[in-house]
Amino acid sequence: MNKVCVIIGVGPGNGEALARRFSEGGFQVAMLARSRDYLESLVQQIPNTHAYEYDATEIDSVDSTFQAIEQKLGPVSVLLYNAGAGVFKNVEEASFDDFEANWRTNVQGLVAATKAVLPQLRQHDTASIVVTSASAATRGRANSAPFASAKAAQRSLAQSMARQLGPERIHVASVVIDGVVDLPRTREWLHDKPDDFFVKPSAVADAIWTLCHQDPSAWTFELDVRPFGEIW
Known part of the structure; x- marks a missing residue:
């Protein structure tokens, strides 16, 4: 049986690094994201990867997507939920739509993916669901009301899932990334910062692989990762 990993939310940074790490580890990797062109470019670079156009907020397509993955690659044993929208406003500035959009991506999307993948995970002796989280899940700053509230809800959801699914040997874990991920846009924005200021996506991928x-x-439920210089 193939080892199959699904990554929801593949873009430059953590998503791409996860695809590379699990491909190197012998997995068939289903990469899910809204940009089909970007995914197809990764398929040309990373062996054993497969592109699926997917929007985590559009739950009507989740069952058909996971069925297609199983038919082509086999039953999934690892789900990496890396989708995460952020609106950074305070509670007065943020609209109801801002709150709902953050909830749909961070909470509803995880629920839908979990419901769709569980029958496949249960076909394995052990399986994993790992959620990419953020420090906003544990502390709500003034100008992060929509994002922080959604991430806190996601954290609580993941904890509930861990308690339910642990006895079935399905390991649910949450990875809190506390820092600025090393991306071209963050390098441009923070051009005066040294290399060791940034979170390396490859290092995040190694932590999730572990x-x-x-x-x-x-088992670890919550793992927080940060550069040594981050204030916490």
């Missing part, structure tokens, strides 16, 4: 291969006697 989570997915922990012994069930010592």
Whole structure:
């Protein structure tokens, strides 16, 4: 049986790094994102990767997408939920639509993907669901009301899932990224910062790979990762 990993939310940065890490580890990797052209460019670069156009907020397509993945690659054993929208406003400035948009991506999208993938995960002796989170999940800053509230809800959801699914040997974990991810746009924005200021996507991918291969006697639920210089 193939080892199959699904990554929801593949873009430059953590999503692409995860695709590379799990491909190197021998997985068939289904990459899901809204930009089909970008995914197809990665397929040309990364062996054993497969492109699926997908919007985490459009839940009507989730079942058909996961069925197509299973038919082509086999049952999924790892789900990496890397989708995460952010609106950074305070509670007065943010509209109801801002709050709903953040909730749809960070919470509803995770629920829909989990419901669709569970029958496949249960076909394996052990399986994993790992959610890419943020420090906003544990502390709500003044100008992050929509994002922080959605990430806090996502964290609580993941914890509930971990408690439910752990006895089935399905490891649910949340990775809190506390820092600025190294991307072309963040480098341009923070051009005066040294290399060690940024979170390396490849290092995040290594951490998530490790989570997915922990012994069930010592599972981690929440792992926070940050550069040594980050204030916390």
